[in-house]
Amino acid sequence: MVSSISGHQTIISVGLDIGTTTTQLVISRLTIxxxxxxxxxxxxxxxxxxxxxxxxxxxxxxxxxxxIDAVAVARIVxxxxxxxxxxxxxxxxxxxxxxxxxAKKDNARNIILSMAGLAGDxxxxxxxxxxxAILAGKGSGAARYSxxxxxxxxxxxxxxxxxxxxxxxEGRAIDTACLNVGGRLIExxxxxxxxxxxxxxxxxxxxxxxLPLAAGDRVSLTDLKTVAQLMAECIVELISTGNxxxxxxxxxxxxxxxxxxxxxxxxxxGGVADYVYSDFNPMSVAEVSxxxxxxxxxxxxxxxxxxxxxxxxxxxxETIRATVIGAGTHSVTLSGSTISVKxxxxxxxxxxxxxxxxxxxxxxxxxxxxxxxxxxxxxxxDGSVDQVALAMEGPQEPTFEAIRTLAKGIVRGSKSYLExxxxxxxxxxxxxxKVLGQSLQVEIGxxxxxxxxxxxRVDEGDYIDIGKPMFGGRVVPVVVKxxxxxxxxxxxx
Amino acid sequence: MTLEETIRQIVEQVLSQNMESIVGQKEAAETVLSxxxxxxxxxxxxxxxxxxxxxxxMQEYFKVPNPVDREFYQxxxxxTPAQIGVWRAGGRPLTDTLVRFRAxxxxxxxxxxxxxxxAFIREFNLTExxxxxxxxxxxxTRPDLGRKLCPKSMEILQQMGKTGAQVQIIVxxxxxxxxxxxxxxxxxxxxxxxxxxxxxxTGTPLFVKYGRVAxxxxxxxxxxxEVAIIMLGERPGLANAExxxxxxxxxxxxxxxESERTVVSNIHKGGTPAAEAGAHLVDIVKQILEQKCSGxxxxxx
Numbered sequence: 001m002v003s004s005i006s007g008h009q010t011i012i013s014v015g016l017d018i019g020t021t022t023t024q025l026v027i028s029r030l031t032i033x034x035x036x037x038x039x040x041x042x043x044x045x046x047x048x049x050x051x052x053x054x055x056x057x058x059x060x061x062x063x064x065x066x067x068i069d070a071v072a073v074a075r076i077v078x079x080x081x082x083x084x085x086x087x088x089x090x091x092x093x094x095x096x097x098x099x100x101x102x103a104k105k106d107n108a109r110n111i112i113l114s115m116a117g118l119a120g121d122x123x124x125x126x127x128x129x130x131x132x133a134i135l136a137g138k139g140s141g142a143a144r145y146s147x148x149x150x151x152x153x154x155x156x157x158x159x160x161x162x163x164x165x166x167x168x169x170e171g172r173a174i175d176t177a178c179l180n181v182g183g184r185l186i187e188x189x190x191x192x193x194x195x196x197x198x199x200x201x202x203x204x205x206x207x208x209x210x211l212p213l214a215a216g217d218r219v220s221l222t223d224l225k226t227v228a229q230l231m232a233e234c235i236v237e238l239i240s241t242g243n244x245x246x247x248x249x250x251x252x253x254x255x256x257x258x259x260x261x262x263x264x265x266x267x268x269x270g271g272v273a274d275y276v277y278s279d280f281n282p283m284s285v286a287e288v289s290x291x292x293x294x295x296x297x298x299x300x301x302x303x304x305x306x307x308x309x310x311x312x313x314x315x316x317x318e319t320i321r322a323t324v325i326g327a328g329t330h331s332v333t334l335s336g337s338t339i340s341v342k343x344x345x346x347x348x349x350x351x352x353x354x355x356x357x358x359x360x361x362x363x364x365x366x367x368x369x370x371x372x373x374x375x376x377x378x379x380x381x382d383g384s385v386d387q388v389a390l391a392m393e394g395p396q397e398p399t400f401e402a403i404r405t406l407a408k409g410i411v412r413g414s415k416s417y418l419e420x421x422x423x424x425x426x427x428x429x430x431x432x433x434k435v436l437g438q439s440l441q442v443e444i445g446x447x448x449x450x451x452x453x454x455x456x457r458v459d460e461g462d463y464i465d466i467g468k469p470m471f472g473g474r475v476v477p478v479v480v481k482x483x484x485x486x487x488x489x490x491x492x493x
Numbered sequence: 494m495t496l497e498e499t500i501r502q503i504v505e506q507v508l509s510q511n512m513e514s515i516v517g518q519k520e521a522a523e524t525v526l527s528x529x530x531x532x533x534x535x536x537x538x539x540x541x542x543x544x545x546x547x548x549x550x551m552q553e554y555f556k557v558p559n560p561v562d563r564e565f566y567q568x569x570x571x572x573t574p575a576q577i578g579v580w581r582a583g584g585r586p587l588t589d590t591l592v593r594f595r596a597x598x599x600x601x602x603x604x605x606x607x608x609x610x611x612a613f614i615r616e617f618n619l620t621e622x623x624x625x626x627x628x629x630x631x632x633x634t635r636p637d638l639g640r641k642l643c644p645k646s647m648e649i650l651q652q653m654g655k656t657g658a659q660v661q662i663i664v665x666x667x668x669x670x671x672x673x674x675x676x677x678x679x680x681x682x683x684x685x686x687x688x689x690x691x692x693x694x695t696g697t698p699l700f701v702k703y704g705r706v707a708x709x710x711x712x713x714x715x716x717x718x719e720v721a722i723i724m725l726g727e728r729p730g731l732a733n734a735e736x737x738x739x740x741x742x743x744x745x746x747x748x749x750x751e752s753e754r755t756v757v758s759n760i761h762k763g764g765t766p767a768a769e770a771g772a773h774l775v776d777i778v779k780q781i782l783e784q785k786c787s788g789x790x791x792x793x794x
Contacts, residue, residue: 037758399679403683438687
């Protein structure tokens with residue numbers, strides 16, 4: 001790869017989305033450029049995203065209802081690489097996102113194993129529902145719309161198992177929620193009217209509707225419509241009011257939306273979206289069950305429900321591929337500044353982020369030391385975590401004195417951690433990573449392993465992945481996996 | 494009614510209407526005046542002293558009375574220190590805005606006209622030199638003289654200057670002494686720490702009074718360092734008088750061309766913070782030493 005300061009560089013990124021219903025892959029070329037003016041500290045950013053290849057949409061290969069057949073997934077990926085004319089070592093970075101119902105089970109490990117040879121330096125391998133909502137909103141174009149039009153834009157990605165809601169203001173995600181409503185919670189005989197499978201959340205909807213249906217039963221269009229309409233109502237309720245019905249609460253997988261902002265525009269993506277934006281109007285169960293599920297009917301019901309509520313829908317740039325495009329093009333950010341890490345220690349995966357200074361960086365070395373020690377101790381005590389990333393705003397005023405004090409405090413506070421030859425990872429919001437990184441290296445001395453990056457926003461509870469350095473070691477790909485927006489933690493389920 | 498009476502009546506009517514409207518205008522003007530006075534009074538704090546109006550950042554100074562979308566307006570203001578969203582009185586700026594404008598102008602003038610203090614030069618252990626300019630006026634009117642050293646300084650340089658260092662550090666007042674005094678205390682130690690860590694040798698650090706960028710050529714010619722770096726105040730604008738630039742050149746010498754210089758500009762609180770700039774400059778020095786070139790050539794490597 002070229003290593004000039006001003007030139008453009010490109011990397012090939014792969015996004016793989018393994019969802020409840022479908023598995024798909026997108027290959028994109030990301031153009032990276034130093035966006036800072038020539039006379040300022042370089043800042044590498046992805047300035048262009050070109051989609052080179054969209055795979056076929058495959059049914060997710062399953063061993064049973066929620067266990068992915070990882071070997072078959074790897075086969076799909078290998079086939080698609082061939083079709084795209086790409087070999088595994090041409091891939092620079094990428095993300096595997098396991099979404100919807102599939103994310104509930106421990107599928108990630110198997111996927112990582114089976115993908116090892118195909119995607120050497122893939123950075124991500126799992127997705128919480130919040131990350132999925134954000135990726136979908138970025139892939140659908142909702143995030144960009146919110147920035148270009150300065151309107152709070154809400155994206156609902158309705159897939160097979162879940163509906164992921166991401167709310168964007170000025171391009172940034174400000175809220176997310178996930179509802180266990182999707183098009184494939186009831187499986188039908190393809191082209192027929194026999195129920196093949198009813199997932200747990202759909203059972204709750206059926207109970208609410210008073211429909212005693214079970215797998216093996218034949219079902220009428222009227223009954224299916226009742227179910228789809230109930231599901232659609234839950235979605236509309238979630239985005240419009242804090243006063244939720246019992247069923248919506250039951251189906252929520254996260255805390256509800258905060259709605260402390262005006263919802264100015266609504267966009268729908270996901271596989272079901274195609275039927276929201278069409279004029280599909282089913283007259284028989286056979287018309288609905290073409291894919292072996294109730295997806296088309298849910299789309300029809302959502303369209304009807306939105307119209308009834310007077311919600312005007314924006315058309316997304318992508319529907320069924322929104323999440324995978326988001327995964328392939330938006331999940332990775334690049335960060336430069338100070339990186340001196342032994343090659344074998346990268347990539348680092350799922351590094352938990354801790355914020356040692358919730359009240360701001362203290363001005364005293366001893367205080368900094370104590371807080372760092374305490375924070376590291378808290379997450380590493382039970383032995384389940386061996387890597388941490390220290391996130392902080394940076395000193396109040398980034399003077400040299402304040403930076404030196406901070407560096408001394410951090411190094412003293414993480415003494416036991418550093419003794420195990422682990423790289424020190426510090427993520428700053430303020431523009432001071434070079435000087436802090438330099439000061440940390442001076443404090444630690446020879447062989448210092450430091451990753452110090454700035455202008456990346458992370459919070460306690462996030463996880464980050466740091467990939468292998470690119471461009472002569474000047475930048476590393478960083479993936480921030482935001483898991484929660486509310487500090488209140490888990491939802492009603 | 495005769496014609497004359499009719500005309501008289503019309504004239505009286507018109508006159509009285511005019512008077513009413515004049516009275517009306519006067520009242521309106523008084524309301525405005527009292528409001529303006531009210532605003533001015535608000536600036537005066539409780540102990541009777543005047544508040545420093547320049548202490549409020551332009552980004553936080555927002556005078557539009559009823560914005561349709563305050564948040565969006567504020568987002569826009571956050572991207573620039575320019576005077577937007579300052580409202581108006583008729584077609585003119587508010588008194589307060591006008592005073593702010595003049596205050597900014599005064600700050601800019603101070604930055605240009607004041608000298609870097611002796612205390613500063615001593616604190617950083619700089620060897621003081623002077624360009625061929627005799628005073629500030631000549632410095633401002635004769636850029637050519639700001640690029641040369643006076644004969645006495647030339648002598649000092651010959652005696653005190655260390656030749657053949659890897660990096661020659663030069664500080665000059667340039668067009669803002671304020672920028673030098675504000676940024677160097679954070680920039681210089683970060684820069685030196687980084688150079689030391691990278692085991693890069695430095696020459697005798699110099700300060701040039703009334704110096705312009707190309708004075709580094711004259712110094713380079715005399716001391717023959719591998720790289721020279723000159724850090725000096727940028728011409729102040731209305732938004733900021735504290736901005737510093739650093740110019741670096743490989744093999745600095747008389748007759749070198751501008752495209753051989755690498756520049757890092759906008760070093761100030763709202764741009765690249767001084768300490769961060771110091772560490773960044775170390776990286777650039779390393780690159781220049783490694784590539785044995787600077788300026789456009791370096792960016793093309």
